[in-house]
Amino acid sequence: MSNPLRIAVVAGNGIGPEITAATQRVLEATGLAFDWVPVLVGDEAVAEHGHPLPQLSVRQLQEIGLALKGPLIVEKLKGRVICTHADGSEHVYPSLNNALRRELQLFVNPRPLRGMGALSGKWAELDIVIMREVTEDVYAGLERMVDADRAEAIKLTTRAAVRRVARYSFEFARKNGRRRVTCAHKANVLGLTDGMFLECCREVAAEFPEIAFDDCMIDAAAYALVKTPQRFDVIVTSNQYGDILSDLGAGLVGSLGLAPGANIGEAGAMFEASHGAAPDIAGKGIANPIALILSGALLLRHAGALAEAERVEAAVRSVVIERKILTPDLGGQASTEALTAAICARIKGASA
Numbered sequence: 001m002s003n004p005l006r007i008a009v010v011a012g013n014g015i016g017p018e019i020t021a022a023t024q025r026v027l028e029a030t031g032l033a034f035d036w037v038p039v040l041v042g043d044e045a046v047a048e049h050g051h052p053l054p055q056l057s058v059r060q061l062q063e064i065g066l067a068l069k070g071p072l073i074v075e076k077l078k079g080r081v082i083c084t085h086a087d088g089s090e091h092v093y094p095s096l097n098n099a100l101r102r103e104l105q106l107f108v109n110p111r112p113l114r115g116m117g118a119l120s121g122k123w124a125e126l127d128i129v130i131m132r133e134v135t136e137d138v139y140a141g142l143e144r145m146v147d148a149d150r151a152e153a154i155k156l157t158t159r160a161a162v163r164r165v166a167r168y169s170f171e172f173a174r175k176n177g178r179r180r181v182t183c184a185h186k187a188n189v190l191g192l193t194d195g196m197f198l199e200c201c202r203e204v205a206a207e208f209p210e211i212a213f214d215d216c217m218i219d220a221a222a223y224a225l226v227k228t229p230q231r232f233d234v235i236v237t238s239n240q241y242g243d244i245l246s247d248l249g250a251g252l253v254g255s256l257g258l259a260p261g262a263n264i265g266e267a268g269a270m271f272e273a274s275h276g277a278a279p280d281i282a283g284k285g286i287a288n289p290i291a292l293i294l295s296g297a298l299l300l301r302h303a304g305a306l307a308e309a310e311r312v313e314a315a316v317r318s319v320v321i322e323r324k325i326l327t328p329d330l331g332g333q334a335s336t337e338a339l340t341a342a343i344c345a346r347i348k349g350a351s352a
């Protein structure tokens, strides 16, 4: 590619800035040229524009279409964000991460779970992708106090949104040689909402006869992920179940610090780690940057830079599998800096 790849960068907070800088360094080590465009979201945006997600930032992200995003702290009990559009309409979101995805109309959050050699113990060969619907469910932002002692949240499910995420999951399976899609749900209890989710997945499955389809109750899916994860290939599920299952899966692989993610829409994509901003270790120089680096590799693949994406993934795997330079979450003592340097050196072909 001769023109620099233009990428919006949301540095995030907590460990966000540290792991975002590490990821930019690793992507640059591939030799590709980048035009990084910082976009203000979160505390920096509040300081500059008085809102954590100003419409100016939304427009910048939409215009660039490709973003690398560090995690953003979601304060418990205070996460709600209200965005006002040019037509005066107000949109309420339960968190800043949710607001970003929905303002950008990103509808699916693929979260790959891939074993990393001995670090992943029994699950060294694990290779699953969780496809999490991210526009509705109990995270739709429809939560309110009924009176002083009762609160309720609406579990929004629409056929259009489920068909869209189901179709994306089957198309992904078809393109990537995956053999099975499993819908994880609780349709035995939530017959209307999860019932609709399952029904729409079944409908879409009929359009892809070469891909096997089955379904699994969400509680049974959590159990099976721990006991027999190899039974899964692609899992399609709703917003909250996907949020929880993917952290469980990251635990199987070995650390939240190894779990990448993407957010895909019709007109844009934003790449971020599955984990949060880890405020407990922010600023200590020990955050594991790998989840975001692997998200960066997904970004390269999405942008068509397949060879570079593979080089980044291979370098990460070789450094992790060697187990010499690892951050504390992986049982090592290395710093973010040392791990990043080792991955860059591996990409450039030198020994770390």
Ligand code: ATP
Pocket: 015, 072, 073, 074, 256, 257, 274, 275, 276, 277, 278, 279, 280, 281, 286, 287, 288, 289, 291, 329
């Ligand atoms: P959120 O609700 O946004 O997911 P959280 O505080 O519930 O945030 P995380 O920020 O993901 O969850 O952190 C969970 C635990 O995992 C913390 O102890 C944190 O330090 C650790 N952790 C998360 N990401 C990393 C990482 N990249 N490197 C090392 N440790 C991490």
